Amino acid sequence: MTQVASLTLQHNDDARPIIEAILADNDGARVLSMPGAVKIDRDMELVVNRASVEARLGRVWDPQEIHLVLISMAGNLDEDDDAFKVSWKH
Amino acid sequence: MTVKKLGLKQRYAHMTRGLDWETTYQPMDKVFPYDSFEGIKIKDWSAWEDPFRLTMDAYWKFQAEKERKLYAVLDAFAQSNGQTKISDGRYANVVKLFLTGISPEEYQAHRGFAFVGRHMRGVGPRVAAQMQSLDELRHIQTQIHTISHYNKFFDGISEFPHMHDRVWYLSVPKSFFDDARTAGPFEYMIAIGFAFEYVLTNLLFVPFMSGAAYNGDMSTVTFGFSAQSDESRHMTLGIEVIKFLLEQHPDNLPIVQKWVDKWFWRGHKVLGIVAMMMDYMLPKKVMSWREAWDIYFTEAGGSLFQDLARYGLRPPKYAEQATFEADHVSHQNWAVFYQYTHAAAFHTWAPDREHLDWLSEKYPTTFDKYYRPRWEMWAEMAKSGKRFYNMALPQLCQTCQIPMAYTEPSDPTTTCFRHSKFRGETYHFCSDGCKDIFDDEPEKFAQAWLPVHQIFQGNCGGATVPDVLKYYRMNVGADNMDYVGSPDEALWNSWQAGAIKAAE
Numbered sequence: 001m002t003q004v005a006s007l008t009l010q011h012n013d014d015a016r017p018i019i020e021a022i023l024a025d026n027d028g029a030r031v032l033s034m035p036g037a038v039k040i041d042r043d044m045e046l047v048v049n050r051a052s053v054e055a056r057l058g059r060v061w062d063p064q065e066i067h068l069v070l071i072s073m074a075g076n077l078d079e080d081d082d083a084f085k086v087s088w089k090h
Numbered sequence: 091m092t093v094k095k096l097g098l099k100q101r102y103a104h105m106t107r108g109l110d111w112e113t114t115y116q117p118m119d120k121v122f123p124y125d126s127f128e129g130i131k132i133k134d135w136s137a138w139e140d141p142f143r144l145t146m147d148a149y150w151k152f153q154a155e156k157e158r159k160l161y162a163v164l165d166a167f168a169q170s171n172g173q174t175k176i177s178d179g180r181y182a183n184v185v186k187l188f189l190t191g192i193s194p195e196e197y198q199a200h201r202g203f204a205f206v207g208r209h210m211r212g213v214g215p216r217v218a219a220q221m222q223s224l225d226e227l228r229h230i231q232t233q234i235h236t237i238s239h240y241n242k243f244f245d246g247i248s249e250f251p252h253m254h255d256r257v258w259y260l261s262v263p264k265s266f267f268d269d270a271r272t273a274g275p276f277e278y279m280i281a282i283g284f285a286f287e288y289v290l291t292n293l294l295f296v297p298f299m300s301g302a303a304y305n306g307d308m309s310t311v312t313f314g315f316s317a318q319s320d321e322s323r324h325m326t327l328g329i330e331v332i333k334f335l336l337e338q339h340p341d342n343l344p345i346v347q348k349w350v351d352k353w354f355w356r357g358h359k360v361l362g363i364v365a366m367m368m369d370y371m372l373p374k375k376v377m378s379w380r381e382a383w384d385i386y387f388t389e390a391g392g393s394l395f396q397d398l399a400r401y402g403l404r405p406p407k408y409a410e411q412a413t414f415e416a417d418h419v420s421h422q423n424w425a426v427f428y429q430y431t432h433a434a435a436f437h438t439w440a441p442d443r444e445h446l447d448w449l450s451e452k453y454p455t456t457f458d459k460y461y462r463p464r465w466e467m468w469a470e471m472a473k474s475g476k477r478f479y480n481m482a483l484p485q486l487c488q489t490c491q492i493p494m495a496y497t498e499p500s501d502p503t504t505t506c507f508r509h510s511k512f513r514g515e516t517y518h519f520c521s522d523g524c525k526d527i528f529d530d531e532p533e534k535f536a537q538a539w540l541p542v543h544q545i546f547q548g549n550c551g552g553a554t555v556p557d558v559l560k561y562y563r564m565n566v567g568a569d570n571m572d573y574v575g576s577p578d579e580a581l582w583n584s585w586q587a588g589a590i591k592a593a594e
Binding site for chain 2: 001003004005006008010032034035036037039064065067068069070071072073074075076077078079080081088090
């Protein structure tokens with residue numbers, strides 16, 4: 001079975017640029033829309049790039065701001081100044 | 091000259107490491123007396139990696155921002171009389187179930203993580219457990235604040251802390267956390283940090299909050315997702331702790347595996363109330379329990395245990411049994427509450443035709459065969475003035491404390507009973523999973539405070555149902571019984587009539 005990396009975000013104005021950035025940067029990402037929330041899945045790995053969010057948001061964005069809208073995740077987390085990544089790769 | 095800013099990883103290292111010291115006035119073993127008796131071997135505490143590199147200053151900043159957003163919404167909800175805009179008056183019972191059955195466990199989690207945050211020898215997990223302890227305290231506070239608004243209008247809410255320590259079905263989540271909190275710090279971390287937070291918490295919060303979002307409950311959506319934003323940090327702590335224990339020493343594997351088996355099964359039993367909430371209580375349904383189980387356990391849990399297989403850890407022992415039960419548990423649980431509606435602090439109802447059809451569609455292999463006929467029979471009985479109440483006190487499982495309402499793995503028409511002997515007494519269980527747990531720690535579970543036993547022993551206000559309900563502080567005729575005919579329903583209908591009149 002392929003392992004699924006996943007991020008679930010609130011479906012609100014703060015999360016929208018993040019959702020857009022994820023979908024633009026992760027080929028083959030799948031979206032499950034629920035009331036109030038969006039679950040994004042992808043085989044093995046899913047990444048949120050700071051630069052990509054900033055391009056949509058029009059301001060400086062710290063990847064830790066994802067804490068404000070993140071509901072759930074699946075995968076081992078790796079976080080630094082430029083990206084927030086969940087992955088099953090080793 | 092520009093000063094080069096430290097990267098996140100370096101900042102985190104500076105802010106969290108080197109703050110601890112070896113004690114000299116007292117030996118370390120006396121300062122940390124609880125982190126060795128469980129048999130877990132730790133060679134190097136500094137190998138602990140915190141994937142969320144959240145420093146205390148960033149923690150306060152983000153938590154304050156979450157609180158500002160939450161309280162703005164709560165205020166707007168109250169100001170605009172949001173309670174009149176929910177999908178249906180029945181929905182309020184979802185909120186009651188949450189506050190009485192789940193919020194007190196946030197407080198138990200707060201105390202549990204405070205204990206771990208004091209008693210683990212390594213500074214990395216101590217800091218993470220302390221943050222989580224603060225989160226859990228925030229959760230119960232925001233939940234009480236949010237739901238206090240509903241308490242102004244709906245019954246069954248005001249006595250929630252009193253009820254939590256006494257009422258028969260609330261002993262199920264209470265005993266779950268009592269069990270975790272009376273274990274050692276490592277078992278607590280596997281129980282709550284890993285099995286509950288990582289493997290099962292999505293099945294609790296995502297359905298509750300998405301359900302709230304779909305049913306017009308703006309305030310619960312907001313506290314729920316605000317809490318859940320902490321939850322992803324908790325999940326990461328859970329996965330980190332299990333990897334850390336398994337990497338530290340090969341002797342840890344059998345101990346950790348036993349805890350994973352135990353706490354998966356215990357958590358799965360507690361989540362039966364969420365199953366029932368999703369399939370029976372939400373006026374507008376988000377997805378079935380079965381669908382949520384497939385997404386959040388079969389798929390997400392599958393990926394996780396595939397990853398952990400490299401340490402020799404296998405999926406929980408009764409995972410397949412739990413997946414089988416996903417087609418049954420909500421129907422069996424709601425039937426229990428329907429029969430015992432006189433002793434529940436929320437309202438019940440029989441599903442109407444449209445709802446029955448939805449259940450038939452979502453549960454094609456089980457609902458029409460085993461459960462629909464029972465609801466149709468009970469509906470007939472109610473129509474002819476013989477609404478079915480079960481007045482006998484149920485036998486409870488010694489481990490999970492749920493009434494013996496579950497069926498044999500091989501036969502959904504036969505009630506499942508198991509038993510064990512211990513020190514000359516017979517103890518009863520609802521499942522093989524619960525019997526295994528007892529057999530491994532009989533000294534602990536023989537002491538369980540079982541509500542039905544306590545009633546029979548005369549410790550719950552008296553020998554009759556009214557005596558016991560008084561002891562529970564249940565406002566008879568308002569808090570309990572069917573939704574139809576309740577003061578809640580009358581209030582809801584008056585709001586609807588007012589809205590129609592205003593529109594004319």
